[in-house]
Amino acid sequence: MKLLLAVIQPNKLNPVREALYDIGVTQINVLDAQGYGRQKGHSAMYGGVEYKINMLRKVMLEIEVHEDYIERTLETIQSVAKTGSEGAIGDGKVFIVPTLDFDVKS
Numbered sequence: 001m002k003l004l005l006a007v008i009q010p011n012k013l014n015p016v017r018e019a020l021y022d023i024g025v026t027q028i029n030v031l032d033a034q035g036y037g038r039q040k041g042h043s044a045m046y047g048g049v050e051y052k053i054n055m056l057r058k059v060m061l062e063i064e065v066h067e068d069y070i071e072r073t074l075e076t077i078q079s080v081a082k083t084g085s086e087g088a089i090g091d092g093k094v095f096i097v098p099t100l101d102f103d104v105k106s
Contacts (some may be wrong), residue, residue, distance in 0.1 A: 001099045003072050007033060008081045008092040011058050019080045020063070025073055027057040029062035038089045058092065064099060 008016060017028065034055040044051050052060050073096060082091045 001064055001101060003097040004061075004063045004065050004070065004073060004077075004094040004101050005097065006063070006077050006081070007035070007058050007084075007087075007093075007094075008061065008077070008091060009057050009058055009090065011092060012081045016061070016080045019076050020073065023072055024075055025065070026051055027064070029071075031060045031062065033058045033060040037093070056090070062093055070096065 006016075013030065017030075024074060034057055036054060036056050044053055061077075063073065074096075082088070100104065
């Protein structure tokens with residue numbers, strides 16, 4: 001088993017969730033996240049004053065996937081989460097982490 005961590009834009013959550021459900025991925029944890037990469041935030045105006053917003057809102061998906069299914073899951077996330085035909089800076093990142101299996105006995 002592998003733990004797949006996908007950081008995506010919040011507006012892509014429902015399309016990604018539906019696409020994953022269609023390929024048989026039914027157990028997902030969704031967490032609110034903030035961060036930045038090459039985007040480095042953006043500026044906003046409020047009351048005539050410019051503010052620098054460094055941390056951008058994202059969502060993180062935690063999905064435990066069998067190793068035989070990791071490529072299909074990864075391809076689905078990448079194809080649905082990207083914006084436009086080529087994607088753009090800020091579309092997100094995907095991390096694959098090995099997991100340990102053990103039994104907890106009472």
